[in-house]
Every structure is written in C-alpha cells, then in structure tokens.
Amino acid sequence: MIELIGVSKRFGDSLAVNNISLKVASGEFCCLVGTSGCGKSTTLRMINRLIEHSDGEIHIDQQPIRSFREEVLRRRIGYAIQSTGLFPHWTVARNIGLVPRLLKWSQAAVDARVEELMALLRLDMAEFAGKYPHQLSGGQAQRVGVARALAADPDILLMDEPFGALDPITRENLQLELRDLQARLGKTIVFVTHDMDEALRLADHLVVMHEGQVVQQGHPLELLREPANEFVTSLLGGEDRGLKEAALLPVSERMVPLGVGGVARDRIVQTASLRDALSMMLWRRVERLAVVDDEDIPIGELSFRRLVGARGHE
Amino acid sequence: MNERHGAPWLAPLCWGILLVGGCLLMRFLEAPLRLVEPDSRAVVFERVDLLTLLGRHLLVVSVAALLSVVVGVVAAIAVTREKGRDFLPLVAQVASMGQTFPPVAVLALAVPVLGFGTVPIIVALMLYGLLPVVRNTLAGIEGIDPAVREAARGMGMTSRQILRQVELPLASPVIVAGIRTSVTINIATAALGATVGASNLGEPIIAGIVNGNTAYIVQGAVLIALLALTVDSLFGWLAPGHTG
Numbered sequence: 001m002i003e004l005i006g007v008s009k010r011f012g013d014s015l016a017v018n019n020i021s022l023k024v025a026s027g028e029f030c031c032l033v034g035t036s037g038c039g040k041s042t043t044l045r046m047i048n049r050l051i052e053h054s055d056g057e058i059h060i061d062q063q064p065i066r067s068f069r070e071e072v073l074r075r076r077i078g079y080a081i082q083s084t085g086l087f088p089h090w091t092v093a094r095n096i097g098l099v100p101r102l103l104k105w106s107q108a109a110v111d112a113r114v115e116e117l118m119a120l121l122r123l124d125m126a127e128f129a130g131k132y133p134h135q136l137s138g139g140q141a142q143r144v145g146v147a148r149a150l151a152a153d154p155d156i157l158l159m160d161e162p163f164g165a166l167d168p169i170t171r172e173n174l175q176l177e178l179r180d181l182q183a184r185l186g187k188t189i190v191f192v193t194h195d196m197d198e199a200l201r202l203a204d205h206l207v208v209m210h211e212g213q214v215v216q217q218g219h220p221l222e223l224l225r226e227p228a229n230e231f232v233t234s235l236l237g238g239e240d241r242g243l244k245e246a247a248l249l250p251v252s253e254r255m256v257p258l259g260v261g262g263v264a265r266d267r268i269v270q271t272a273s274l275r276d277a278l279s280m281m282l283w284r285r286v287e288r289l290a291v292v293d294d295e296d297i298p299i300g301e302l303s304f305r306r307l308v309g310a311r312g313h314e
Numbered sequence: 315m316n317e318r319h320g321a322p323w324l325a326p327l328c329w330g331i332l333l334v335g336g337c338l339l340m341r342f343l344e345a346p347l348r349l350v351e352p353d354s355r356a357v358v359f360e361r362v363d364l365l366t367l368l369g370r371h372l373l374v375v376s377v378a379a380l381l382s383v384v385v386g387v388v389a390a391i392a393v394t395r396e397k398g399r400d401f402l403p404l405v406a407q408v409a410s411m412g413q414t415f416p417p418v419a420v421l422a423l424a425v426p427v428l429g430f431g432t433v434p435i436i437v438a439l440m441l442y443g444l445l446p447v448v449r450n451t452l453a454g455i456e457g458i459d460p461a462v463r464e465a466a467r468g469m470g471m472t473s474r475q476i477l478r479q480v481e482l483p484l485a486s487p488v489i490v491a492g493i494r495t496s497v498t499i500n501i502a503t504a505a506l507g508a509t510v511g512a513s514n515l516g517e518p519i520i521a522g523i524v525n526g527n528t529a530y531i532v533q534g535a536v537l538i539a540l541l542a543l544t545v546d547s548l549f550g551w552l553a554p555g556h557t558g
Contacts, residue, residue: 050468074470085465089483099469148469158468 001026002047002156002188007056009042016042018212019056024205026155027186029179031199033235034209040192043209044158047190048077060156075099078149078157078187082164084141086133092144093118093129099152117147120181139170146178150185159191163198175201196237200224200244208232221248246274254307255291255300264288264301277302322551329544336537337364351529359518359530364537371514371541374432375504378439379497385440386447386496387489391477394455402452409449417442417503425510435507442503443496450492454485487553494549501542505534515541 002024009017017039024030032040045051047058049070058065065073086095096117097110105113118125121143133141142162149157163171179202182189193199199206200220207217208231216228224245227233237244252270267290268277277289281304291300340358347357393402420438428434458481466476482489505516515538522530 048468050464071470071472074468079465079468081461081465081468083459083461085459085461085463085468087462087466087480087484088459098471102470102475145465 001059001061002190003057003059003062004043004047005057005059007043007046007053007058009039009046009051010054015212017046017053020209020212020214021056022207022214022217024188024190026188028204029182029189029202030191030205030207031203032190032192032207032209033194033196033199034215035235036194038209039212040194040209041160044160044190044192047156047158048074048079050074071102075102075152076154076156078152078154080142080145080149080157080159080162082161084133084145086141086144086148088133090132091129092123092131092133092136095133095144096147096151098148103152113151117150120150121147121177123147137170138166139174142166142174146174150187155188157187157189159189161193162191164193164195171198178202196235197244197247200248208235221245224248243275243278246278249274251277251289251291251302252300254309255302256306257300258298264290266290267292267296267298268302269294270299274307277307281307325547326544326551329540329547333368333537333540333544334365336540337368340364340533347529347532350532351527354525354527354529357527357529359521359533361521362513362517364515364518364533367513367515367517368537368541370432370512371501371504371516371538374436374439374507374512374514375497375500378436378443378500378504379493381436381440382443382447382496383493386444386492387451389444390448390451390455394452394481395473405448406452409445409452412442412445415442417499418506421503421506421510430511432507432512434510435504435512439500439504439507443500446492446495446499447489448492450495451485451489454488454492455481457488458484490549490553494546494553497549498542498546501545502538505538 002022004020004022006019006021007017008015008019020039020043022030022043032043034040042051046053047060047065049065060073060077086092087098090098093114096114100110100113114129115125118128123140123143128136128140128144133144136144145162146159149159163174166174175198178189181187191199191202203220205217206220206223208215208223210231216223216232223232224236224241227236227241233241250270251268251272251274254274255270264286266280266284266286266288268280270291270293280289281287287304289302290298291302293299341360344358351357389405392398393405417438420442421435424434424438424441428437462480462484463476466480471479504512504514505519507514508516508520515534518530518534519538522528522532522534
C-alpha cells in the first residue's frame with residue numbers, strides 16, 4: 001500500500017506539487033492523469049525518491065520512505081519510463097536481470113528469472129535474449145523495460161507514460177497485457193499518463209491532477225458520472241463521456257437473459273463493451289444484438305433501448 | 315581510417331617495423347639523404363643512437379599521457395558528479411579554449427617557470443594533452459541519454475555502480491578517442507622539447523635547423539611521423555568500437 005499524506009514539492013519558489021493526499025491500496029491500479037506540467041510525474045518520482053518531497057509524508061506499507069536507503073527502496077519498487085532507458089551496451093537478457101543482480105542473486109537464479117520474465121512478456125528467448133536495445137522495435141523495447149521493472153518481483157510498480165511513444169495498435173496490445181498481468185500478479189501499480197482513454201482502460205482508481213493539486217479521485221465510472229468541475233469534465237472528453245462510459249461497461253450489464261422474443265442475427269460476446277455493441281448496431285444498422293458467451297452460445301439479447309439505459313419497459 | 319576490415323593488427327605492425335627499421339638502418343641510407351643535403355659533411359645523425367632517442371621520446375610521451383589521462387578523466391568525472399557540477403561550465407570552457415592554444419606557446423611558457431630538461435617538457439605535454447582528454451570525457455559522459463541515467467537510478471543502482479557499469483562503458487569510445495588525439499598530438503609536440511634541452515627524436519630536427527642540415531631534419535621528422543602513425547594505428551586496433 002502506498003500512502004501520500006499532505007505531500008508537496010517545491011522547486012525554488014514554484015510549487016510543483018501542492019499538498020496532495022492519496023492512498024493506493026495493495027493490488028490496485030492507480031492512474032495519475034492531467035495536462036503536462038500538472039505534477040503527475042513529479043508525484044510518481046517522489047514515491048521512489050528520484051525526487052525528494054519537500055513536505056508531508058509518503059509511506060509504503062506503513063513505513064515512511066525515508067526510513068529506507070534510497071537504493072534499497074528503489075530496488076523493491078519496479079520502475080518503467082516512456083523512453084525505456086534500457087542500457088544500450090547491454091543485451092536484453094542482461095538488462096532484464098539488472099535488479100536481481102544488484103540484489104546479489106546467484107547467476108543461476110538471475111538466469112531463471114530472466115527466462116521466466118521473457119516468457120511472461122512474450123519475448124522469444126532464443127530470438128531476443130542476445131539482442132541489443134537498438135535492435136528492438138518500440139514495442140519490444142517497452143516489453144523489455146516492463147520485464148526489467150518486474151525482475152525482482154516488486155510489490156509496487158511505478159510507470160511513467162510507458163506506452164506514450166508507441167503506435168496505437170502496439171499501445172493497445174500492451175495496455176491489455178498489462179491489465180492482464182496486473183490481474184494475475186496482483187501488483188500495486190501507479191501509472192502516469194495524459195491519455196484519458198488509456199487511463200480509463202487501465203485504472204481502478206483514477207486521480208485527476210491540475211496545477212499540482214488533486215482535483216478529483218475515485219473509480220473511473222464515478223468520475224465519468226459525477227465530474228467535480230469543468231476541468232475534469234473537459235479532461236474526461238466533454239460530450240464524449242457517454243462513449244467513454246460505455247467503453248467501461250460490459251454488454252452483460254445491460255442485456256436481457258434469453259427467453260424474451262426471438263434471437264437476433266448479429267452476435268456479440270457478453271464481455272464486449274457497450275461501446276462495441278453500439279458501434280456494431282450503427283454499423284449493421286440493427287436495433288438488437290444476440291449476446292453470446294465465450295463458447296458462442298446465445299445467452300441473452302441486447303436492444304438499443306436497453307443499451308442506452310432508457311428507463312421503463314420496452 | 316578503416317582498420318576494422320581485414321587484419322586490424324596489420325597497420326600498427328607495418329608502421330612499427332618501419333619505425334624500428336628506420337632507427338636501426340638509417341646509417342645505411344646515406345645515399346638518398348645525400349640527395350637532400352649534398353653540401354654537408356655528415357648527412358646521417360650519429361651523435362646519439364636513434365633507437366635511444368626513440369626510447370626517450372616514448373618514455374616522455376607515455377609518462378605525460380599517463381598523467382593527463384589520470385588527471386583528465388578524474389577531473390571530468392568529478393565535475394559531472396552532483397557535488398562538482400558547479401565547476402562543470404568552467405572546466406568545459408577551459409578544456410575547449412585550451413585546445414586553441416598552440417603547443418609551442420605552452421612550451422615557451424613552461425620553460426621560464428620550470429627550467430630546461432625533461433621535466434618541463436613532461437609537464438607541458440601533460441597540460442596540453444589534458445585538454446582533449448577532459449573535453450572528450452565530458453562529452454562522453456554528458457552525451458549519455460538522460461533516460462539511461464534516470465533508469466539506472468530508478469532501478470536502485472548506487473552512484474558508483476552507475477559510473478562504473480553505465481557511464482564509463484558508454485563514454486569509453488569517446489574517451490579513448492580523446493586519449494588518442496592527446497597522445498598523437500603529444501608525439502609531435504614532444505619534438506619541441508629538444509629546443510629546451512630534452513633529448514628525444516626532436517634532437518636531429520633541432521640539430522638540423524641549427525646547422526642548416528636538411529638531412530637531419532628529414533630523419534627526425536620521418537621517425538616522428540612513423541611513431542605517430544604506429545601509435546595511432548595501435549589505438550585504431552585496440553580502441554573499443556562504437557556500439558549503438
């Protein structure tokens with residue numbers, strides 16, 4: 001668990017972060033969003049003491065971060081950044097094994113861990129282990145960056161716009177994989193981004209920052225439904241909010257179980273989002289979709305009226 | 315130069331053989347030297363054995379180079395550390411301005427302060443050789459992608475680990491290039507030492523100038539050029555390649 005209590009950061013006379021309080025529970029995926037210069041990166045970097053906070057307290061698992069030596073603290077916190085910062089003179093395998101080696105694991109343990117991580121991040125061992133960072137594509141380099149951050153199996157992972165420089169398709173793939181990875185490994189993640197769609201897709205806990213302060217925080221749906229002010233509304237996409245909310249809700253939420261009327265021709269899986277369902281309706285020019293489970297067996301139906309959440313019986 | 319293709323050790327070997335051969339066999343080259351200098355009584359420099367002069371030349375240059383590398387690299391590392399950052403602009407400026415200072419002037423200024431002999435020439439060479447080393451070490455360390463350093467810190471490496479495992483290896487091609495420049499320049503500059511009483515391959519040149527004997531000058535100049543080429547190609551062979 002990470003806890004920030006009344007934390008501020010001053011650079012000279014200017015206040016980069018102004019009295020923020022924030023709690024990230026264990027296993028939670030927390031996204032810090034905001035415009036550039038709002039202090040989100042500074043906040044992240046204060047957690048592993050790359051930047052020292054000026055006021056307030058930061059605790060990790062109830063212990064103040066200043067009670068650890070800097071290096072010791074950082075070795076137990078994973079860290080991934082946009083430009084990856086892979087060491088250009090080291091191979092992929094050596095880059096990934098960095099923190100375990102700093103922690104003086106045996107060579108055999110390091111090798112085993114590197115192999116495990118490469119499999120986890122779908123990097124083919126035979127192909128990539130001996131490559132150098134400049135031989136990798138942006139997406140591959142970022143996978144290596146994430147693998148390196150996870151190497152010593154830290155409970156906490158700090159990520160500073162890790163997918164910011166990737167093309168949209170690679171970015172989405174990595175987002176989905178990260179989400180999946182987090183669900184499986186139960187890491188506590190603090191993730192900085194200015195991409196609202198990315199934040200909504202990933203976060204359990206969304207923190208909106210503006211001019212060094214936390215404007216609003218909570219579950220993404222909560223923020224979408226009740227934005228605290230104009231700034232949050234516009235950041236969340238203004239009129240697009242409806243679509244963004246729909247993207248967060250699964251079809252199963254609004255469907256009617258099977259048995260009412262006939263089965264529609266067009267099918268959608270229950271785990272798809274309402275946004276996907278709406279798009280399918282627009283595209284196929286239909287008002288009804290059959291909802292199927294993972295095995296393609298119909299389990300319900302979704303009508304346009306139900307999708308938009310209109311009240312009353314259709 | 316492209317020593318990386320074919321046999322990379324071939325160039326230094328050839329230049330080295332020519333150099334040592336030149337020192338040993340100069341006395342048999344009286345005929346061609348006579349063409350250069352038909353009027354003088356002697357055309358082969360025989361006051362001191364050429365191999366001895368080569369040895370002294372190498373000694374002076376090596377001692378000076380060793381000192382400039384140690385002092386230069388340490389100074390450049392010191393001013394790129396957090397505590398020494400304040401001195402970085404000063405040192406960087408001195409290092410690049412010093413390069414424009416002609417070596418003859420360095421010597422001319424060194425003699426009144428340090429007197430004649432081998433010591434002043436070592437000091438002058440060391441000071442002059444310091445500049446490319448400092449400048450390149452600074453450029454090498456400062457040229458490292460800030461993200462790499464950020465990641466290294468973020469992963470929990472100590473400053474010492476970052477220096478030894480990240481900064482120095484990444485900067486080494488640039489640093490070695492600086493040392494190469496420094497040494498090559500100093501091989502030539504050391505010859506000037508003969509004007510202030512140091513005995514080395516500059517001696518035939520000075521003797522030639524004083525006595526109006528072009529053959530002496532040619533002998534000294536050719537041997538110094540061969541030495542510079544040998545050492546430079548040695549660096550080309552041994553220097554770390556530029557990895558991406």
